Amino acid sequence: MPFSSVVILTGAGISAESGVDTFRDKGGIWSKVDLRDVATPQAFARDPERVHGFYNERRAGLKTVEPNVAHRALARLEQEFTGSVLVVTQNIDDLHERAGSTNLLHMHGELTKVFCTKCGTHREERGDLTTFDYCSHCGATGTLRPDIVWFGEMPYHMDEIQEALQRCDLFVAIGTSGSVYPAAGFVEEAQANGAHTAELNLEPTDHDNAFDDVRRGRATELVPAFVE
Ligand code: BV8
Secondary structure, three states, rough: OOEEEEEEEOOOHHOOOOOOOOOOOOOOOOHHOOOOHHHHHHHHOOOOOHHHHHHHOOOOOOOOOOOOOHHHHHHHHHHHOOOEEEEOOOOOHHHHHHHOOOOOOOOOOEEEEEOOOOOOEEEEEOOOOOOOOOOOOOOOEEEEEEOOOOOOOOOOOOHHHHHHHHOOOOOEEEEEOOOOOOHHHHHHHHHOOOHHHHHHHHOOOHHHHHEEEEOOOHHHHHHHHHHH
């Protein structure tokens, strides 16, 4: 690869063939549940049990899925590439790390973590969360929430991501519809800084015209071929 600094943005499409639901495809998560009822701070304030139930189910679902060859190809790229490879994922599953990626940023949070709204402590959680749970750090009860960036909240690691987008000479978006900002704007930012840009996705997206190289197909076929 004639590049030295690569930023890879992944979305739900890379985990689809592992059996994790996407959001905006036919039959996707947002066709079954209104995101305003489960993925906003207002929803959590209104009905925390419902929000806990939504994420408890998805957290439990992680036990039944495995990384696929696309996740593994990105991990291999990180290990074998002589330059730097940063994976920025919008996904809240843990399939990239289970495949072996280590230079990885979860910009929308992680299903396997919770944080305390009183003391701000983040910790790992693999079981169900309830409104009766207490924070092991400050002792408060009912203050734990899923460590997820909801709509209207600031995504994580934005400074680090912006810095990488300015530095990279290759930006690749994989399995994302490009419907959610700020991630949807990363291609323009990378391109404005001179990076080559590529999109690997099953279906056309609203951002097709923004990419230098557009490839259509399943992530498990496109990603291993792309990183070779
Ligand atoms: C923020 C966690 C700033 C929840 C998620 C109007 C204009 C511009 C922006 C806005 C606007 N109105 C509101 C906003 C801001 C808002 C936003 O973008 N809204 C959209 C809907 C317009 N954004 C935010 O609120 C963000 N924060 O802007 O902060 C700020 C500044 C000051 C003060 C406060 C804040 C925060 C957004 C984070 C939301 N949280 N996730 C959860 O998971 O439960 S986002 C949600 O969509 C998902 O979780 C996911 O992370 C994200 C992106 O989805 P995709 O991954 O792309 O999935 P999708 O289903 O859409 O697409 C899958 C693709 O894969 C498809 O194209 C399909 O073809 C393809 N595919 C399928 N199978 C395969 C495949 N490809 C390859 N192989 C396959 N096998």
